[in-house]
Amino acid sequence: MPPSSKEGTSKALPLIGIMLIAGGLLLLGWLGWALLSPAGGKEAPYQYKKVAEGGVEEFPELGLDAYGGITVRKYKLLAEEIQKEPLVELYTGSKDNQAPVLLEWKNNLIEPLLAISSSIEDLTKLARGITEHVPSEAMVLSWWDTSRRLELLTGVNTLFNGNLAEPLLIPTPWVDQRKAIENLERDFWQVTNSGEAETRQKRVAEALLADEAKGVSILRELSDGREAYVVVHWSDAYKLGAMEPKRFGLGYKDFPGGRRVHALIPHVKDWIAENGYESYLVHRSDEDTIRTYFLTGDTDKNALIVKLLPFSTSNPMELEVLKLVAQYGSYWVYSLPPANDAG
Incomplete structure (x- = not known):
């Protein structure tokens, strides 16, 4: 691992649709983002390679023994022209030959x-x-990918029964391959054209961008007024920033020393204040690094997604309708009473 990958300095990285400020570039040793762009734009610059397939019992590292009947597949995402090691390792699950779920x-x-x-x-x-x-x-209301995972594992009622594969976080050097990337992703994830699902996801995003009153109204509309539970994850804020960068500006910075999170907090606060930011959240991105996400520009601190996640300017206990009922690792779960129970 190059020493520069953990120095904690800030660097602007032009990822499409979102502002990123991060220390370092890669966990893998490779030649740099500029080499991510092969000649031409008719083919995707990477491919998925399946390396294993079987029942949940064959993948003990996933801890899915309680979820029988799922076929698990492990893949490597490779860009072999420039890097022999995989850029990404991923697992998918499916039942009855249905579309894979990440x-x-x-x-x-x-x-x-x-x-x-x-x-x-x-x-x-x-x-x-x-x-x-x-x-x-x-009903469980969440981003489409969380919904897909929960439907696969629990059978709970969700808004989505198919993949959307969006937003795609495409680095700038791959812009010329966008169409090829979109085609590959749609084929791999077996995305079907569903205007209804896309409309639902846009409504979920709209609810998360709104204040609590308007957001709750949209969520009740989506759940047909019945009892619902809202599940959010810090990555939802990131994806929201990728989808709506003009309305939801988000940046991040990495700080080395993730094993000493509490000791780093004063340093994080000082950096946030020195750079004129106010609302932020912190999570551990790996064993040695914590990542600080912060709101940029004129982003509304009262947006529902900010209120639901542990941003520094938020207090979940101050929400008027949504009630925090559980936290499972990086997931936060809120109850939304039926419309006829509204006070």
């Missing part, structure tokens, strides 16, 4: 690439909690 996306780059997921440990904690505490008739 279980875990293990990015070997510091910068997000194409997709983001929680750890499988956090996902299984969430799934157990949903199974034990969410009534069978209730």
Whole structure:
């Protein structure tokens, strides 16, 4: 690992649709982002290579023994012309030959690439909690990818029964291959054209961008007024920034020394203040690094997504309608009472 990857200095990285400020570039030793762009734009600059397939019992590292009937596949995402080691290692799951569902996306780059997921440990904690505490008739409202994972593992009612594969986090050197990348992703994830699903996802995004009153109104509309549970993850803010950069500006900075999170907090606060930011959240991106996400520009600190996640300017206990009921690792779960129970 190059020493520069952990220095904690700030660097502007032109990832499409979102402002990023991060220390270092790569976890893998490779030649740099400029080499990510092969000649031409008719083919995607990477490919998925399946390396294993079987039942959950054949992948003990995932901890999915309680979820039988799922076919798990492990892939490597390779850009072999420039890097022999995989850029990403990922696991998918499916039942009855249906479209694959992303279980875990293990990015070997510091910068997000194409997709983001929680750890499988956090996902299984969430799934157990949903199974034990969410009534069978209730609706779970979340970003489409979280919904897909929960539907696969728990059978809970969600808004999405297919993949959308968006937003795609495409680095600038791959811009010329955007169309080829979109085609590859749609084929790999078996995305079907569903205007209804896309409309639902846009409404979810609109709810998260709104204040609590308007956001709750949209969420109740999506759940047909019945009891619902809202699940959010820090990556939802990142994806929201990629989809709506003019309305939701988000940046990040890495700080080395992730094993000493509490000792780093004063340093984080000083850096935030020195650079004129106010609202931020912190999470551990790996064993040695913590990542600080912060709102930029005129982004509204009262946006529902900010209120639901542990940003420094937010207090979940001050929400008027949504009630915090659980936290499972990096997932936060809120209850939304039926419309006829509204006070």
